[in-house]
Amino acid sequence: DLQMTQSPSTLSASVGDRVTITCRASQSISRWLAWYQQKPGKAPKVLIYKASSLDSGVPSRFSGSGSGTEFTLTISSLQPDDFGTYYCQEYNSYYTFGQGTKLEIK
Amino acid sequence: QVQLVESGGGVVQPGRSLRLSCAASGFTFNIYAIHWVRQAPGRGLQWVSVISYDGMNKYYADSVKGRFTVSRDNSKNTLYLQMNSLTAEDTALYYCARSYSGGYSSWFDLWGQGTLVTVSS
Numbered sequence: 001d002l003q004m005t006q007s008p009s010t011l012s013a014s015v016g017d018r019v020t021i022t023c024r025a026s027q028s029i030s031r032w033l034a035w036y037q038q039k040p041g042k043a044p045k046v047l048i049y050k051a052s053s054l055d056s057g058v059p060s061r062f063s064g065s066g067s068g069t070e071f072t073l074t075i076s077s078l079q080p081d082d083f084g085t086y087y088c089q090e091y092n093s094y095y096t097f098g099q100g101t102k103l104e105i106k
Numbered sequence: 107q108v109q110l111v112e113s114g115g116g117v118v119q120p121g122r123s124l125r126l127s128c129a130a131s132g133f134t135f136n137i138y139a140i141h142w143v144r145q146a147p148g149r150g151l152q153w154v155s156v157i158s159y160d161g162m163n164k165y166y167a168d169s170v171k172g173r174f175t176v177s178r179d180n181s182k183n184t185l186y187l188q189m190n191s192l193t194a195e196d197t198a199l200y201y202c203a204r205s206y207s208g209g210y211s212s213w214f215d216l217w218g219q220g221t222l223v224t225v226s227s
Contacts, residue, residue, distance in 0.1 A: 032211060034213035034214070036151075042219075043201055043217035043218065043219055043220060044151065044201075044214075044217055046213055046214065046215055049206070055215070087150065089151075089213065089214075091212055091213055092211065094153060094167070095143075095153035095156070096153065097150055097151040097152065097153065099150050100151075
């Protein structure tokens with residue numbers, strides 16, 4: 001079965017910091033990867049699709065890169081509203097999610 | 107208003123059944139594949155099932171295969187999830203989510219707010 005592994009599991013950073021979250025697939029998924037942000041008590045919201053395409057309305061400080069098995073989500077300058085949990089998801093086979101990265105603002 | 111609204115959650119005893127519904131509005135429901143995704147309390151997201159735009163094709167996670175059945179009524183713009191033989195491991199918030207395109211190889215661009223299922227004696 002395809003596995004998606006995110007790192008780190010938790011992350012604490014300050015406003016203005018550059019933040020990077022990594023997602024690794026156990027087998028190649030080409031660029032069939034999305035990133036979601038979930039705030040407490042809310043449904044997930046897509047940020048990035050096809051590994052690097054920014055969804056409509058998502059701030060340009062968010063970016064995605066990678067292909068095959070290694071992917072990254074980068075926040076260029078962390079803002080207070082960016083707290084939450086971030087999930088990667090492959091949609092090449094059975095929509096497997098990573099285990100999540102909880103981002104806390106210092 | 108483009109939205110998905112889940113309902114039907116509640117407390118159910120182990121071994122019993124429950125049917126969830128997901129009502130769509132504000133978009134052309136019958137051209138989209140729709141998924142069920144669940145999230146156990148304090149845990150991550152787990153994909154459960156998908157149904158094609160016309161209801162002809164259905165796929166399930168191994169953990170629910172043979173126990174859960176997804177269906178849809180395009181005349182009512184509603185998706186269903188029939189859950190049988192429930193166990194404590196099925197306790198979760200259940201979301202329905204729209205596939206961006208009509209096909210399967212797509213991300214989820216619209217989510218409902220979720221309905222909570224608690225399996226407990």
